[in-house]
Amino acid sequence: MKTAIRLLSHLAKVTLCVSLISLFGPHSAQAQLLNFSKQDLLDYTRQDPFDRFPDGRPKVPNDLLEQARELSSEEVWAVLEQRGFHNQYADGFQILHPGKPMVGRAFTVQFMPLRPDIDEIAKNKAKEHGIPRLMNQTAIDMLQPGDVLVVDIFGKKVNGTIVGDNLFYYVMKATNSGGLVVDGSIRDLNGISEMDMPAYFRSVDPTPIGNVMLTGINVPVRIGGVTVMPGDLVVGDREGVYFVPPQLVKEVLDRADEIRIHDEWTKKKFDEGKYKSSEIYSTPSDPKLLQEYQEFLKKRLEEVRKQRSQK
């Protein structure tokens, strides 16, 4: 008996006080506090050059995800800045595994501070749409392989813990180790630190999630100074996280090839010990060196791309 009681009080630890406003398949958009229908998503991401998920989310292809694992923030910066996207980078996170890159498609979730009046109405609306329990798990259960869970819970630390080790484990399984970005906190860091999925979070706290309401799934959310859209390519490295609009993914990856070959050549030249840095970098001052570089670039680009196509 006592065991059962204890169990229940334990089990209550997560469901304690999370309230969720509304949810959220393409057919249930009308249950959300902030609506963002499948048609909205199609409209606002109409530049997406790739396939889409059934719910309309852009689906950056798997091979590009794989290729993106080698990206660093600076390589992404070059293209986005040039294309006028000045607000796609967020930092200031604690990083679970700093040496492990994070790459995936943004699956977004938004929470707002709990209001009992809104909450009650939302619960009823959800029930009318066939969603019996509304909680963080409702969103988590919709995750797909290759997704990165992107959560705006407005930087909350106490009761802002989107997952503990159990749900982190589930997210890892469901996304195939895609990743987690939360403008908020996590709990059970001891358990989580032994799991092999990248995660970016603001803080850690022993409390469960609570005193919030889930207000949107796969809606536009804000993480730091970035407006994140569902389906954005998420790239995390040791510094922070870039959210790349799908229509720019190919250009970012191509440019990254050139940057990496450029760096390869530059270091090779530095190793020769004959040049000052400014004779080589960022662009060789001597026309002959420049030509040498351009030939190197051309040859290596061909190699790299041939190699990639053979995979």
Added chain:
Amino acid sequence: MKTAIRLLSHLAKVTLCVSLISLFGPHSAQAQLLNFSKQDLLDYTRQDPFDRFPDGRPKVPNDLLEQARELSSEEVWAVLEQRGFHNQYADGFQILHPGKPMVGRAFTVQFMPLRPDIDEIAKNKAKEHGIPRLMNQTAIDMLQPGDVLVVDIFGKKVNGTIVGDNLFYYVMKATNSGGLVVDGSIRDLNGISEMDMPAYFRSVDPTPIGNVMLTGINVPVRIGGVTVMPGDLVVGDREGVYFVPPQLVKEVLDRADEIRIHDEWTKKKFDEGKYKSSEIYSTPSDPKLLQEYQEFLKKRLEEVRKQRSQK
């Protein structure tokens, strides 16, 4: 000529880089990035006991607004806490006129960081709905007497200035000195400080608004730890700002009457110099004193309410 050129460059100062996503009458909800239709508003504020604006916003009556001018944060706290509303208070603002109370109905506006791809699509959508220019003024031009403009621009300082002195003046005229709460900044503080409207802001900056997109008008917004709904009663004092759901306004005002009479009696007793504080406050320990208090309360309540009804 030179003057004209100068003028144009000057005039450009505000329109420079504000982009707006979509807008926003009840009939144009489909032009918003984050939709919140008139029906949504009616649904989520169905406990509202008062009239409404044509767009569905709850309209706390003018006489209650007047009565609310005497409220302080603590008086609001008592009822909201008891009714389970723990997240309705925001502070940490710079206050323009600390001695001047702010009271009004929440008119909410939300901005998010600019994304050129989203922005372009939103502009086209807006044009289809007959909105030629999308900017902060689109929202400001919809303000009504008694409104408080409540702006979520995510704490932005540089280019997060919702108004300068010209638009502040317009807001003051349009709202009949209702007020402004911005989780962001203002500009032209020198000019603004001479105008007689309450304002709560995070910071001041000389730059105009920019690098953002307007994503919602009269949608639920977050200010600090509060989910603000359009039509909430906004009450600002020297400490911070309370957002009171319409259905609780009457109870808050009634309780405030009692609290003020209680304080009146308490001070009167303290002035007699015969009692220790704990003999009087918060509740008299002596049954005779308690009775005296209760009679005082009853009598003064009648007076206060009679006096109020005669206005």
Added chain:
Amino acid sequence: MKTAIRLLSHLAKVTLCVSLISLFGPHSAQAQLLNFSKQDLLDYTRQDPFDRFPDGRPKVPNDLLEQARELSSEEVWAVLEQRGFHNQYADGFQILHPGKPMVGRAFTVQFMPLRPDIDEIAKNKAKEHGIPRLMNQTAIDMLQPGDVLVVDIFGKKVNGTIVGDNLFYYVMKATNSGGLVVDGSIRDLNGISEMDMPAYFRSVDPTPIGNVMLTGINVPVRIGGVTVMPGDLVVGDREGVYFVPPQLVKEVLDRADEIRIHDEWTKKKFDEGKYKSSEIYSTPSDPKLLQEYQEFLKKRLEEVRKQRSQK
């Protein structure tokens, strides 16, 4: 009926969850979590040259309190630094009335975070010593004219509000507008700002005090980087607060006379417009000027002291 219920819930607002550990007249020291008996106080303040309160607290005389009203932080600094007291100054406060000096004798109170196990035992102990209710008011009811209430509530904002406007009013009456220093918060700032007692606090919050236990009255407490002893002279100006050990009060006041006369002479000389600052300040370089100054100092000191003795 409804009124009565409301009243009770209102009255509960302060007593809600403050727990107090133990209390605290000279005869009840054994009821404190942290004991500091009358004998301890006598021992540790044995350099006090003045009278004492019945509980052993040093009592800086009223005329010196009066004289201290003109002190500024810098004038206190000069003597304390020289005497090896490097840790007597605290700043970083919000100041209620920046232009109004605060002077009085330290009456100290300490709170610690609530622990239910300690709290329950302390309550029982207190009852055994005849203290029926343990709360902030137990301390406040012991205040004397000329006291400054000095509260260590470890910087707590939410539920760290030592007083609201009712108790602030009582403190003002009881101390004869002595003052308040709290390393924590206050509530009801609107009401308090109309009362004419100096106050230094870290923040303001609408919540009542709670989730703490009162662990000491007139024990040594820490305010910022200062160890404050009961009976210290408290001096607050526009910058911060100095806590002066009683044995240094006279020297501080004498030195302040000289500093003020020195400043008077310096400004007079500057007004003549004939000198560079370094010829006059801080000490005149010309021996004749130095002599002039010394004669001025002597004459003015006599005047000042004569004037003071005639009051």
Added chain:
Amino acid sequence: MKTAIRLLSHLAKVTLCVSLISLFGPHSAQAQLLNFSKQDLLDYTRQDPFDRFPDGRPKVPNDLLEQARELSSEEVWAVLEQRGFHNQYADGFQILHPGKPMVGRAFTVQFMPLRPDIDEIAKNKAKEHGIPRLMNQTAIDMLQPGDVLVVDIFGKKVNGTIVGDNLFYYVMKATNSGGLVVDGSIRDLNGISEMDMPAYFRSVDPTPIGNVMLTGINVPVRIGGVTVMPGDLVVGDREGVYFVPPQLVKEVLDRADEIRIHDEWTKKKFDEGKYKSSEIYSTPSDPKLLQEYQEFLKKRLEEVRKQRSQK
């Protein structure tokens, strides 16, 4: 000669300016600025179900300490929250060895800012009680195997360094690698980082401890938002530190067993890949699964406890 002089000036580095107020065995409580006698300790920890040290400190048994090495903050949270202990967790520390758990009995020490007048009197009092030198080492020399040294030095960085590598080494030897929690700093991080004892500290500084006075040993102290009692079970993980009252230790450990088995089962189920997270976690929705879980829990609990008893 020169060597000798150098040595002396070196040796002076720690003793430089620490002053200690009073000390501190059960028989010398009267030498403390803040008294907390053996009887006080017995009174306030009377719920302790275990043995005690000769000075009255509760002594959580060694086998429970061992068992507690597997605890994480979240597992402690579950019981403490339910029992009404909301203030037992502190975080924001730098953690010396994040992967190494810290478990032990709290040995508390308190410092306050130096006041020469108090210091001189305390020194004399100490000498009268046979304590020739008063310094951090006086406390450190009283440590027992299994202790965690818990130091309140009010967050001080410069001259707030409770130990360097020499005394850290001594603490490690004396406590049998128990651990250190300091609301202040340490020095010699290079040397300390090679030693195998857990430590939680706010900052690191090259200066020695100074400009403080030791005001209590094994008195109630405050670490962040926690009132720590001598003899509390201290549990540190990758997130922060929990201070568990002795009377709750057994329940915490029992509950942790259940939580860990629950997590084990949950992950096993997730691994099967057949369930959404909400079907399994936190409690299985299908009655058959629930039964399966309860049987699993019962069986594993028996195994775990049998295994433990055989150690």
Added chain:
Amino acid sequence: MKTAIRLLSHLAKVTLCVSLISLFGPHSAQAQLLNFSKQDLLDYTRQDPFDRFPDGRPKVPNDLLEQARELSSEEVWAVLEQRGFHNQYADGFQILHPGKPMVGRAFTVQFMPLRPDIDEIAKNKAKEHGIPRLMNQTAIDMLQPGDVLVVDIFGKKVNGTIVGDNLFYYVMKATNSGGLVVDGSIRDLNGISEMDMPAYFRSVDPTPIGNVMLTGINVPVRIGGVTVMPGDLVVGDREGVYFVPPQLVKEVLDRADEIRIHDEWTKKKFDEGKYKSSEIYSTPSDPKLLQEYQEFLKKRLEEVRKQRSQK
């Protein structure tokens, strides 16, 4: 005797530990740690269209200073931004008299952290150049009417107090109430707050200046994110401080006239109550209104300038 001793110890309060590196007339540039000769100044400010001081500093004329008293930060922003000067504004100051504008010519001073080895050599160098005492007053004694003292003391609070009330008074007299900007602190705020000169400072502290060395007078200095040149026009309002290169002063003032007339017209139109803000501001959408505005501008500009020329 005792008085004299006291006096001396008092007088020591400012000279205590300020060391100065080198100084500083045009002829003594070689005595500075960081040299910036008269020729350097002439070279780097060669765009200055105005007269100069004998030491080469640009001298914005008095009538333009007078005219600049009406400038606000936003008016300065318009021209500087357009001319590519993005780094001329600093904020985050405490402002002594928020309602009082500050206008003057930058007189710059730089301090660096004290190094005894550098200090000793600098002292000797200074003596060789006939400068007997090196201290903050050496710079202060060079101030001219219309100057604003601009001090880079690297944000230092304790011992970073450039002036107390005596020297503040002297600066006020010498600059004819020009003003003070210090990236550091001041002392004697009580006394200073009664003096009628604008001042912008980071903090206030009771300690005198010390543990620093004066490393440059009228050299380029950094205040926040601004490189300030000697002779820049300094404009301070309720928000912060702009440093305007002399060559842009005239354009800033002319543009400000237009902006103010524009605002005048805009408010006039708003007062008519017939227009939405976007119909008027920032530029009238109706061509007829635009023409009306342009005529208003032309007429008012003529009036304003005529009026100004008649002064």
Added chain:
Amino acid sequence: MKTAIRLLSHLAKVTLCVSLISLFGPHSAQAQLLNFSKQDLLDYTRQDPFDRFPDGRPKVPNDLLEQARELSSEEVWAVLEQRGFHNQYADGFQILHPGKPMVGRAFTVQFMPLRPDIDEIAKNKAKEHGIPRLMNQTAIDMLQPGDVLVVDIFGKKVNGTIVGDNLFYYVMKATNSGGLVVDGSIRDLNGISEMDMPAYFRSVDPTPIGNVMLTGINVPVRIGGVTVMPGDLVVGDREGVYFVPPQLVKEVLDRADEIRIHDEWTKKKFDEGKYKSSEIYSTPSDPKLLQEYQEFLKKRLEEVRKQRSQK
């Protein structure tokens, strides 16, 4: 073609907007905004007991650099504090390889916020002195083996990135893994973290350096609270960075030997388990133990120095 265009836009990433004021061999000092000639350097470092570089920079010998690799901050503190150097330590950095000591000779660089007027003049001055491009690489190309690059870029994060992985690699090659201290940021942390050179930085950002001007090479600079001189011995450990004037290097190293032997003996004694810490540390209380220590010190010092001389 497209490739070439892409390359160019990529190559532009670093040179984008860095402007440099002036540069900087001993013969080009007149091209610097802030001059510090070879003669200045010789004058201000005249206590240097070692050789110098051709440009006058003190050159702490290689064998002492090697010996200094074992220093920790605390060992440096002992001598510098005693010699009156209270401002030689900076901390608060992110440390690239916390376990790897940094030792080298300071090569200093200073940046200030960009001003187009100053920048243009400086560019022309530089060209007159034969320096075609002015940028961070101009300084970097002057680095020597054993140097630590010390950069004051005033804490700037965005566009405050002194190096990315290419230039970091070059610095590593040129200084023979000397090291980097920047009061600013770096970029390409992913690439840099794989390189084996110590680095201390405030932050990381994906942007290239920009919106600054290079104002000095091998001039006195400020890093945190330290005035750093060219040629100072830079010592970095897990805590922070010490800048040791050359004339104190030998004494620091000698004292460190004694401190390390002292610690060795102390730990040996602690290991015996017979002593309380205060009987041994910091100085043995028993005269016989003291003698034992002194003999140990003498013998070990001889061994250590013999061993060192044989290398």
